[in-house]
Amino acid sequence: MSGNDGISDDSLESLPHGAQIAWGLVKPSTRGPKGELSVDKIVEAAIGIADREGLSAVSMNRVASSLGFTTMSLYRYIKSKDDLLLLMMEAACDLPIPEEPEGAGWRDRLKAYVGLCIEVMRKHGWFTDIPIQGVPITPNNLKLVDWPLRVLRDLPLTDYEKMSTVLLLSGYSRFYGVLMRDMDRAMSAGADPDSFSGEKYGAALRLLMTPERYPDLYPLVERGVYTEDDGNKDEAQDDFSFGLDRILDGIEALLARRSSGEK
Amino acid sequence: MSGNDGISDDSLESLPHGAQIAWGLVKPSTRGPKGELSVDKIVEAAIGIADREGLSAVSMNRVASSLGFTTMSLYRYIKSKDDLLLLMMEAACDLPIPEEPEGAGWRDRLKAYVGLCIEVMRKHGWFTDIPIQGVPITPNNLKLVDWPLRVLRDLPLTDYEKMSTVLLLSGYSRFYGVLMRDMDRAMSAGADPDSFSGEKYGAALRLLMTPERYPDLYPLVERGVYTEDDGNKDEAQDDFSFGLDRILDGIEALLARRSSGEK
DNA sequence: CTATACTGTATACACCATATACAATTGTTG
DNA sequence: CAACAATTGTATATGGTGTATACAGTATAG
Numbered sequence: 001m002s003g004n005d006g007i008s009d010d011s012l013e014s015l016p017h018g019a020q021i022a023w024g025l026v027k028p029s030t031r032g033p034k035g036e037l038s039v040d041k042i043v044e045a046a047i048g049i050a051d052r053e054g055l056s057a058v059s060m061n062r063v064a065s066s067l068g069f070t071t072m073s074l075y076r077y078i079k080s081k082d083d084l085l086l087l088m089m090e091a092a093c094d095l096p097i098p099e100e101p102e103g104a105g106w107r108d109r110l111k112a113y114v115g116l117c118i119e120v121m122r123k124h125g126w127f128t129d130i131p132i133q134g135v136p137i138t139p140n141n142l143k144l145v146d147w148p149l150r151v152l153r154d155l156p157l158t159d160y161e162k163m164s165t166v167l168l169l170s171g172y173s174r175f176y177g178v179l180m181r182d183m184d185r186a187m188s189a190g191a192d193p194d195s196f197s198g199e200k201y202g203a204a205l206r207l208l209m210t211p212e213r214y215p216d217l218y219p220l221v222e223r224g225v226y227t228e229d230d231g232n233k234d235e236a237q238d239d240f241s242f243g244l245d246r247i248l249d250g251i252e253a254l255l256a257r258r259s260s261g262e263k
Numbered sequence: 264m265s266g267n268d269g270i271s272d273d274s275l276e277s278l279p280h281g282a283q284i285a286w287g288l289v290k291p292s293t294r295g296p297k298g299e300l301s302v303d304k305i306v307e308a309a310i311g312i313a314d315r316e317g318l319s320a321v322s323m324n325r326v327a328s329s330l331g332f333t334t335m336s337l338y339r340y341i342k343s344k345d346d347l348l349l350l351m352m353e354a355a356c357d358l359p360i361p362e363e364p365e366g367a368g369w370r371d372r373l374k375a376y377v378g379l380c381i382e383v384m385r386k387h388g389w390f391t392d393i394p395i396q397g398v399p400i401t402p403n404n405l406k407l408v409d410w411p412l413r414v415l416r417d418l419p420l421t422d423y424e425k426m427s428t429v430l431l432l433s434g435y436s437r438f439y440g441v442l443m444r445d446m447d448r449a450m451s452a453g454a455d456p457d458s459f460s461g462e463k464y465g466a467a468l469r470l471l472m473t474p475e476r477y478p479d480l481y482p483l484v485e486r487g488v489y490t491e492d493d494g495n496k497d498e499a500q501d502d503f504s505f506g507l508d509r510i511l512d513g514i515e516a517l518l519a520r521r522s523s524g525e526k
Numbered sequence: 527c528t529a530t531a532c533t534g535t536a537t538a539c540a541c542c543a544t545a546t547a548c549a550a551t552t553g554t555t556g
Numbered sequence: 557c558a559a560c561a562a563t564t565g566t567a568t569a570t571g572g573t574g575t576a577t578a579c580a581g582t583a584t585a586g
Contacts, residue, residue, distance in 0.1 A: 011466035019464075023471055031584045032532025060574065072575080073534050081574065129394065134445045135490070137464050142477060145489075149479035159488045161505060168506040171438035172431075179430070182397045201282075201400050203274035208286055214405060216412035225422045226408075227398065242424060243431040250513030295563025296551045323543065335544080336565050344543065 015137065018083030022090045022138040037069060039077050043087045047124070050088065055126035060084075085130050086138065092124050093140040097147050107248050109151045114173050114244055117144065121177030125185075128178045144170070156258045165251060172247060176240055202227030278400065281346030285353045285401040300332060302340045306350045310387070313351065318389035323347075348393050349401065355387050356403040360410050370511050372414045377436050377507055380407065384440030388448075391441045407433070419521045428514060435510060439503055465490030 012025060020026050021039055046063045060081060061071045078084050095116060100109070121127045136142050148166045157165065186200055205227065211218040220226050275288060283289055284302055309326045323344060324334045341347050358379060363372070384390045399405050411429045420428065449463055468490065474481040483489050 011464075012470060015464060015467050029532065029584095031530065031582095033534085033582045033584095035533065037534085059572085061572090070535055072536080075575075076533060131392065131394075132441055132445065134449060135464075137468060139476075142472070142480060146477045146480040149483070153479055159483050159486060163483060163488055164505040165509070167442070168435075168509060171435070171442075171506075175434035175438055178395055179434075182395065186397060200397075201274075201278060204278050205400060207275060209405070213402075214409045216416055217405060217409040220412070220422055220426060223422060225426055242427040243434075246428070246431060246513030246517065247510055248513065249516040250509030250511065253512040253516050254509065292553095292563065294553050294561065296553095296565085298564065300565090322541080324541085333566055335567080338544075339564060 016083060016086060017079040018086035018090075019137050021078075021083070022087060022140075035076065037067065037073060037077060039087065041067060042074055042077055042084065043091050046084055047088055047091060050126040051124060055129040058084075058126075082133075086133075089127065089130055090138040090140050092120055092127055093138075093144055095120065095140070095144070097143055100150070106151050106155060107252070110148060110169060110248060111244065113148045113151065114169055117170060117173035118176055118180070118240070121174070122180060125181050128174060128181055132174075155255060157255075168247060172243060176243070200227075279346060279349060280342040281349035281353075282400050284341075284346070285350060285403075298339065300330065300336060300340055302350065304330060305337055305340055305347065306354050309347055310351055310354060313389040314387060318392040321347075321389075345396075349396075352390065352393055353401040353403050355383055355390055356401075356407055358383065358403070358407070360406055363413070369414050369418060370515070373411060373432060373511060374507065376411045376414065377432055377439075380433060380436035381439055381443070381503070384437070385443060388444050391437060391444055395437075418518060420518075431510060435506060439506070463490075 012020065015023075015025075017026075042063060045066050046058050049062060049066060050058050060074055063084075064071045064074050074084075078087070098112065098116075136145055145166060148169060149162060152162045152165060155162075202221070202224065205221055209218055209221055214221075217226065275283065278286075278288075280289075305326060308329050309321050312325060312329060313321050323337055326347075327334045327337050337347075341350070361375065361379075367375075399408060408429060411432060412425060415425045415428060418425075465484070465487065468484055472481050472484055477484075480489065
């Protein structure tokens with residue numbers, strides 16, 4: 001564990017060790033051999049493996065040996081695998097938050113926010129495989145909360161409403177990231193040797209679903225809307241815009257009501 | 264494996280074994296000893312453990328021995344743990360879908376839908392811990408897609424838009440379920456012996472966050488909005504309504520635009 | 527120089543999902 | 557009825573996981 005934690009306040013100790021590292025609270029010590037490894041190298045290696053082979057390929061053993069070290073060496077830098085996962089997310093959130101084009105309206109700026117979140121998940125398919133443990137508590141992650149709040153700053157919303165809005169948007173991003181991940185996986189599974197079609201279960205569902213039991217879903221499945229036979233990613237892109245536009249419309253409607261004095 | 268799968272079509276074989284069970288495609292065989300165990304008992308036991316001790320406590324060994332059998336006996340009924348998880352979700356989705364009060368408007372009916380989804384997750388804290396593998400393919404789960412589609416039936420939306428809307432709403436439910444789960448866990452962690460306060464990281468964050476780096480988040484944290492010091496669940500309930508109301512407002516705005524001929 | 531604190535390693539443990547082989551049990555078929 | 561075949565529950569074994577612990581080597585502080 002590189003160095004005595006240079007922590008003054010007790011409450012800082014309560015943070016997960018990974019978060020302490022991310023905040024730079026763990027200062028390196030002078031004594032002893034200087035480590036050949038480092039938290040950064042470990043996290044980088046882990047992300048590389050996850051990018052290439054998925055999160056399930058990330059084991060302490062795998063990460064360590066990819067760096068030419070033994071499994072247990074990692075524990076000199078990181079307290080647990082959970083901490084490693086936390087740091088992987090934090091690293092993936094190290095984004096260049098764009099300077100605000102002050103001319104742009106809040107709608108486009110929020111769209112840019114969601115777009116960037118989704119891009120993170122597209123780049124790192126493993127991102128949504130890491131279960132959320134709670135509210136963001138690491139620096140880069142918190143920047144991704146601060147940013148949309150900045151967009152909302154001058155809108156007539158209460159603190160809680162602003163927070164809820166950010167939550168709604170980031171939740172939507174994550175949700176959409178999960179969708180994209182699933183589609184990607186279904187597609188690469190479809191590219192597997194003996195798989196004949198892009199759609200996996202569409203045919204089976206068409207056999208099983210009856211119009212009596214599923215009166216309203218049945219027609220959509222019949223028309224291939226549900227299973228996306230075409231493997232048409234553009235449609236998915238439309239889905240993305242559709243949902244986000246609804247959310248933004250909803251916010252806009254509230255603002256309109258507010259400024260017209262109603263409610 | 265209870266019985267020769269009585270499956271006619273090949274495409275049905277491609278379904279995960281858990282889904283085949285859920286659809287009743289696996290018929291019991293006559294030969295051999297009749298099993299003392301059953302898929303239902305196994306799933307019920309697994310759910311019981313997950314309800315009481317969380318999903319991580321659900322291991323094949325744990326489930327089996329809670330029923331008085333050996334680990335491997337489960338594999339006579341279920342092909343893999345993934346199948347068990349699938350069946351757990353499917354069982355949790357076995358809900359009484361309310362008869363439609365035809366008088367109610369689509370807004371309230373969609374609200375009821377989201378409310379029921381959320382209730383499932385409140386009842387089963389483990390629900391959101393099971394990673395989504397793709398689109399729903401089991402009977403009860405599909406009923407939870409059919410239902411909201413029924414609400415949307417007569418609204419002027421395309422197939423894809425309806426599907427997107429349902430996706431948006433169920434995504435929101437799930438997202439909110441995750442939030443609730445996190446809050447519950449933070450709260451029960453706060454109830455732990457040496458933990459002094461209900462909020463876990465609020466104090467630490469107040470120390471770490473500077474107004475320079477987080478100009479717009481900082482004030483909210485300062486006012487306790489971010490970490491919900493009060494442990495006030497009512498506020499969260501408001502968050503819930505707030506986000507959902509925005510989504511519904513957004514749909515309503517689209518419908519209004521549609522029926523006014525615009526766009 | 528000595529004590530101390532750190533590094534990387536080797537070993538060990540408990541747990542996990544699951545493949546396989548086997549004895550016991552039952553229904554079907556000759 | 558007897559022989560067969562299918563199915564059940566079990567015991568055992570394999571290769572994986574995260575991580576606790578003890579240890580030898582090394583660099584710095586006093």
